[in-house]
Amino acid sequence: xxxxxxxxxxxxxxxKQERAQAKRNALIESGYALFHKKGYEQTTAKEIAAxxxxxxxxxxxxxxxxxxxxxxxxxxxxxxxxxxxxxxxxSNPVDALASSLEIHYNRIHEFGLRHVLPELLSKDSELAxxxxxxxxxxxxxxxxxxxxxxxxGLTWDDLDLDTLSWAIMMIVENGLxxxxxxxxxxxxxxxxxxxxxxxxxxxxLVQLSKNDAEAE
Amino acid sequence: xxxxxxxxxxxxxxxKQERAQAKRNALIESGYALFHKKGYEQTTAKEIAAxxxxxxxxxxxxxxxxxxxxxxxxxxxxxxxxxxxxxxxxSNPVDALASSLEIHYNRIHEFGLRHVLPELLSKDSELAxxxxxxxxxxxxxxxxxxxxxxxxGLTWDDLDLDTLSWAIMMIVENGLxxxxxxxxxxxxxxxxxxxxxxxxxxxxLVQLSKNDAEAE
Amino acid sequence: xxxxxxxxxxxxxxxKQERAQAKRNALIESGYALFHKKGYEQTTAKEIAAxxxxxxxxxxxxxxxxxxxxxxxxxxxxxxxxxxxxxxxxSNPVDALASSLEIHYNRIHEFGLRHVLPELLSKDSELAxxxxxxxxxxxxxxxxxxxxxxxxGLTWDDLDLDTLSWAIMMIVENGLxxxxxxxxxxxxxxxxxxxxxxxxxxxxLVQLSKNDAEAE
Amino acid sequence: xxxxxxxxxxxxxxxKQERAQAKRNALIESGYALFHKKGYEQTTAKEIAAxxxxxxxxxxxxxxxxxxxxxxxxxxxxxxxxxxxxxxxxSNPVDALASSLEIHYNRIHEFGLRHVLPELLSKDSELAxxxxxxxxxxxxxxxxxxxxxxxxGLTWDDLDLDTLSWAIMMIVENGLxxxxxxxxxxxxxxxxxxxxxxxxxxxxLVQLSKNDAEAE
DNA sequence: TATGAATGAGGGTTCATTCAT
DNA sequence: GATGAATGAACCCTCATTCAT
Numbered sequence: 001x002x003x004x005x006x007x008x009x010x011x012x013x014x015x016k017q018e019r020a021q022a023k024r025n026a027l028i029e030s031g032y033a034l035f036h037k038k039g040y041e042q043t044t045a046k047e048i049a050a051x052x053x054x055x056x057x058x059x060x061x062x063x064x065x066x067x068x069x070x071x072x073x074x075x076x077x078x079x080x081x082x083x084x085x086x087x088x089x090x091s092n093p094v095d096a097l098a099s100s101l102e103i104h105y106n107r108i109h110e111f112g113l114r115h116v117l118p119e120l121l122s123k124d125s126e127l128a129x130x131x132x133x134x135x136x137x138x139x140x141x142x143x144x145x146x147x148x149x150x151x152x153g154l155t156w157d158d159l160d161l162d163t164l165s166w167a168i169m170m171i172v173e174n175g176l177x178x179x180x181x182x183x184x185x186x187x188x189x190x191x192x193x194x195x196x197x198x199x200x201x202x203x204x205l206v207q208l209s210k211n212d213a214e215a216e
Numbered sequence: 217x218x219x220x221x222x223x224x225x226x227x228x229x230x231x232k233q234e235r236a237q238a239k240r241n242a243l244i245e246s247g248y249a250l251f252h253k254k255g256y257e258q259t260t261a262k263e264i265a266a267x268x269x270x271x272x273x274x275x276x277x278x279x280x281x282x283x284x285x286x287x288x289x290x291x292x293x294x295x296x297x298x299x300x301x302x303x304x305x306x307s308n309p310v311d312a313l314a315s316s317l318e319i320h321y322n323r324i325h326e327f328g329l330r331h332v333l334p335e336l337l338s339k340d341s342e343l344a345x346x347x348x349x350x351x352x353x354x355x356x357x358x359x360x361x362x363x364x365x366x367x368x369g370l371t372w373d374d375l376d377l378d379t380l381s382w383a384i385m386m387i388v389e390n391g392l393x394x395x396x397x398x399x400x401x402x403x404x405x406x407x408x409x410x411x412x413x414x415x416x417x418x419x420x421l422v423q424l425s426k427n428d429a430e431a432e
Numbered sequence: 433x434x435x436x437x438x439x440x441x442x443x444x445x446x447x448k449q450e451r452a453q454a455k456r457n458a459l460i461e462s463g464y465a466l467f468h469k470k471g472y473e474q475t476t477a478k479e480i481a482a483x484x485x486x487x488x489x490x491x492x493x494x495x496x497x498x499x500x501x502x503x504x505x506x507x508x509x510x511x512x513x514x515x516x517x518x519x520x521x522x523s524n525p526v527d528a529l530a531s532s533l534e535i536h537y538n539r540i541h542e543f544g545l546r547h548v549l550p551e552l553l554s555k556d557s558e559l560a561x562x563x564x565x566x567x568x569x570x571x572x573x574x575x576x577x578x579x580x581x582x583x584x585g586l587t588w589d590d591l592d593l594d595t596l597s598w599a600i601m602m603i604v605e606n607g608l609x610x611x612x613x614x615x616x617x618x619x620x621x622x623x624x625x626x627x628x629x630x631x632x633x634x635x636x637l638v639q640l641s642k643n644d645a646e647a648e
Numbered sequence: 649x650x651x652x653x654x655x656x657x658x659x660x661x662x663x664k665q666e667r668a669q670a671k672r673n674a675l676i677e678s679g680y681a682l683f684h685k686k687g688y689e690q691t692t693a694k695e696i697a698a699x700x701x702x703x704x705x706x707x708x709x710x711x712x713x714x715x716x717x718x719x720x721x722x723x724x725x726x727x728x729x730x731x732x733x734x735x736x737x738x739s740n741p742v743d744a745l746a747s748s749l750e751i752h753y754n755r756i757h758e759f760g761l762r763h764v765l766p767e768l769l770s771k772d773s774e775l776a777x778x779x780x781x782x783x784x785x786x787x788x789x790x791x792x793x794x795x796x797x798x799x800x801g802l803t804w805d806d807l808d809l810d811t812l813s814w815a816i817m818m819i820v821e822n823g824l825x826x827x828x829x830x831x832x833x834x835x836x837x838x839x840x841x842x843x844x845x846x847x848x849x850x851x852x853l854v855q856l857s858k859n860d861a862e863a864e
Numbered sequence: 865t866a867t868g869a870a871t872g873a874g875g876g877t878t879c880a881t882t883c884a885t
Numbered sequence: 886g887a888t889g890a891a892t893g894a895a896c897c898c899t900c901a902t903t904c905a906t
Contacts, residue, residue: 020890039339041257044875055892060877123255156413163406170390171383190379194414197372202418236865260900262868271867276902452886471771473689476879478889487888492881552687588845595838602818622811629804630842634850668869692896703871708898871903878896885888 024062026052028076031069040070040120070120071130078134080111082141083172088149088199091208098192104172105188138173139165146199154204168195240278242268244292247285256286256336286336287346294350296327298357299388304365304415307424314408320388321404354389355381362415370420384411456494458484460508463501472502472552502552503562510566512539514573515604520581520631523640530624536604537620570605571597578631586636600627672710674700676724679717688718688768718768719778726782728759730789731820736797736847739856746840752820753836786821787813794847802852816843 030051034043045066049059063069083104090096121128143165149155171191196205246267250259261282265275279285299320306312337344359381365371387407412421462483466475477498481491495501515536522528553560574597581587603623628637678699682691693714697707711717731752738744769776791813797803819839844853 023890039336042339045877046875056876057878057893058891061890065876123258158409160402160406163403164410167387167407167410170386174386174390186376187379190376191383193374194380194383197414198410261902262900265868272869272901273867273903274865277865281901474771477881478879481889488880488890489882489888490886493886497880590841592834592838595835596842599819599839599842602822603815606818606822618808619811622808623815625806626812626815626846630845671869693898694896704897705872705899706870709869713897867904867906869903869905871901873899873901875899876897879894880892882890882892883888884890 020062023052023054023058027054027059027062027069028073031066032073032077035070035073040066040117067124067127071127074127074130074134077111078130080107082134082138085141086145088145088154089152093200093205093208094189094192094196097195098188101172101191102188108173135169138169142168142172149199154208155199156201159199164198167198171195236278239268239270239274243270243275243278243285244289247282248289248293251286251289256282283336283340283343287343290343290346290350293327294346296323298350298354301357302361304361304370305368309416309421309424310405310408310412313411314404317388317407318404324389351385354385358384358388365415370424371415372417375415380414383414387411452494455484455486455490459486459491459494459501460505463498464505464509467502467505472498499552499556499559503559506559506562506566510562512542514566514570517573518577520577520586521584525632525637525640526621526624526628529627530620533604533623534620540605567601570601574600574604581631586640587631588633591631596630599630603627668710671700671702671706675702675707675710676717676721679714680721680725683718683721688714688765715772715775719775722775722778722782725759726778728755730782730786733789734793736793736802737800741848741853741856742837742840742844745843746836749820749839750836756821783817786817790816790820797847802856803847804849807847812846815846819843 027048030048031043034048034051043066045059046056048066048069049056052059059069063072084100086100087093087096117127117131121131143161146155146159146161146165150159150161171194200208243264246264247259250264250267259282261275262272264282264285265272268275275285279288300316302316303309303312333343333347337347359377362371362375362377362381366375366377387410416424459480462480463475466480466483475498477491478488480498480501481488484491491501495504516532518532519525519528549559549563553563575593578587578591578593578597582591582593603626632640675696678696679691682696682699691714693707694704696714696717697704700707707717711720732748734748735741735744765775765779769779791809794803794807794809794813798807798809819842848856
């Protein structure tokens with residue numbers, strides 16, 4: 001399956017750029033894996049290089065230092081932070097939300113770098129900017145979804161959308177693993193229900209599910 | 217010239233134990249201040265000792281290492297994490313909650329170690345345990361408050377209290393500073409309202425404020 | 433766009449050897465320029481190659497290492513060290529010497545490698561030999577000039593020509609820039625006068641300038 | 649002979665400050681020895697520490713880096729650069745100068761750092777300043793000696809003292825080792841004679857030695 | 865006990881040199 | 886030949902920890 005072996009007689013190479021790209025990616029993946037496993041400060045450039053199967057010096061061909069690798073890593077992976085679009089207008093918002101949450105929590109969990117970042121933020125404003133930007137995008141995405149729902153007259157009419165988006169983000173952003181001792185199957189349903197109660201007045205929820213029932 | 221040498225046969229002001237205790241405290245406070253300002257990894261034992269006005273070696277008489285100082289520090293300060301008791305039963309739960317939130321956010325903000333901790337957790341399970349324990353206490357406190365309210369029939373009747381407590385904790389634990397660009401005066405009110413909507417059905421909120429009005 | 437590719441069936445302008453020679457020269461010139469600007473130790477092979485417009489590896493086709501390039505460089509440029517022939521017999525030796533000095537100081541100054549070499553000498557006897565050889569040639573040139581003047585009976589009759597040549601070399605070799613704060617226009621004249629006093633007894637100087645006056 | 653062993657029962661220490669000073673000195677001496685032997689760039693901080701019998705880190709307690717050790721070293725040793733006071737007024741200036749030269753050349757030779765410095769000067773202006781200052785002191789010392797002789801009417805009356813001092817400095821500063829192949833016993837005498845010819849008109853030299861003869 | 869000088873392993877980074885393409 | 890990515894030994898420097906005083 002290796003890209004290096006095709007036909008007879010070996011053509012053992014990718015064009016230069018691709019090979020370099022591959023190496024760069026290997027370093028990013030190694031950085032990711034090791035930051036994830038051991039934390040950022042505890043991981044050395046040497047280790048990352050070794051894990052990627054290249055020499056120490058090669059690390060510095062692709063990245064000016066460890067920090068810059070982290071930045072690249074984040075830019076590559078930051079999409080993971082974005083929650084999926086939430087369809088508030090669906091006939092059954094609780095279920096829809098629950099399934100969105102499940103997908104998102106899994107992605108977040110898979111992207112295990114959240115706990116690596118906080119200490120760095122205070123001393124690295126560029127990094128902070130990258131993350132802050134990601135956060136703003138999440139917030140905006142939630143905000144816009146809610147706004148559409150609001151325009152249809154579905155939400156509470158005295159909502160502060162900014163605060164609400166933020167609160168949802170807080171819930172969405174923090175994995176379930178914190179209290180994972182319980183890990184009950186209905187967790188996503190329960191969270192979805194809570195969030196819906198912040199968003200919709202009860203009558204809307206009833207109405208929506210009635211539509212749902214009729215539609216069946 | 218030392219404080220310890222005056223006249224003959226001087227009495228040290230504090231019994232030995234107390235003086236040692238004072239030194240220990242000075243180290244903890246210095247550690248706290250420096251971790252806060254520069255981050256945990258960026259702070260050296262020497263700096264902490266210097267800041268506390270003792271010699272480097274003295275640090276190691278009181279703490280086996282930097283990590284252990286952090287643990288002690290947390291045990292001293294962890295109370296700050298605990299939100300104040302929330303009086304869900306108050307006649308005006310939104311206002312009561314808003315004011316509790318404000319107090320708590322301020323305390324959390326003042327305790328600036330939150331951003332120092334996460335990376336350490338992954339490699340130090342003992343530390344994780346300390347924090348997890350704090351978290352459990354917060355959760356329990358919220359949980360119990362809600363339970364009492366539930367027993368009075370005030371809350372939604374299909375609540376999963378565990379999940380709800382957790383969601384409130386997520387909102388409560390994460391400072392407002394994240395989206396601090398807005399920083400509107402009504403922020404606490406808005407958050408409190410959202411939380412109350414997760415907890416109480418509308419009619420209860422109406423009822424409670426009616427009581428409130430009548431009481432006046 | 434390369435110079436090598438124009439039309440079909442292009443003739444390379446230079447035979448292979450010449451092109452190689454050109455590359456070699458480019459490397460030497462680049463080495464010279466960079467050693468001059470940044471010092472020997474501070475200049476990397478990569479930089480020299482880049483400055484010469486060739487790949488790093490190409491450097492090592494032409495020179496076994498950086499040191500060897502320096503040697504070649506010196507062999508190319510060492511002529512600059514040689515002071516111009518000094519015409520002691522001229523009717524006005526002071527003026528003649530002054531003008532020779534001016535020319536030589538300028539050449540020495542333009543060849544800015546003097547400050548690069550000394551440290552290398554102690555650890556590289558081959559390099560030391562190259563420079564020592566250059567020095568011997570300078571010494572010999574001065575020595576022979578003086579000898580001719582001596583044979584005409586013009587110099588002090590108790591001169592040790594070896595020592596005198598050496599002393600002149602010391603003065604000639606070290607630029608004026610050391611005490612350049614003064615930088616007076618008469619500097620070369622003054623030095624020339626001093627040197628002439630080491631070489632000629634006063635009466636010869638008088639005699640020579642008398643001839644000079646008569647000749648006019 | 650060690651300072652550590654006196655009497656019975658060992659009193660194995662110097663007061664703290666002295667021990668620190670001793671260590672600092674050991675480092676300076678080691679730096680000196682190694683710079684001398686291998687050159688500045690070729691000597692590592694680790695080596696200096698090892699040679700001084702201390703750990704690498706100890707080096708950095710006493711010096712911020714290698715460069716700073718060099719500066720201290722120079723400040724310690726720079727006196728060696730200063731030639732001894734030259735007594736131009738002595739009855740036999742050639743002999744007096746010859747003996748001064750011999751002393752100075754030996755000192756210079758013993759202080760083998762001259763060849764270490766030049767490359768550094770171009771990139772380290774602080775270091776350049778230290779050396780420039782030393783040079784100025786040498787120049788001033790020679791200058792003043794000459795001035796006194798001039799005031800007594802002993803020297804050529806059309807001397808530019810600045811240039812003359814500089815020329816003498818060039819001769820004095822550069823060891824004999826350059827052309828050391830010859831190394832004849834009369835070398836100092838010969839040089840002294842040359843210098844005296846730059847300074848004194850012949851009649852003064854004659855006069856002075858006549859005085860000398862009479863005094864005997 | 866308190867001190868702070870000393871330790872030395874280990875981190876980040878550079879660069880002369882090689883070698884597959 | 887020419888290329889330039891890759892190598893890895895070696896550099897500089899830091900700092901957690903020890904220990905003689």
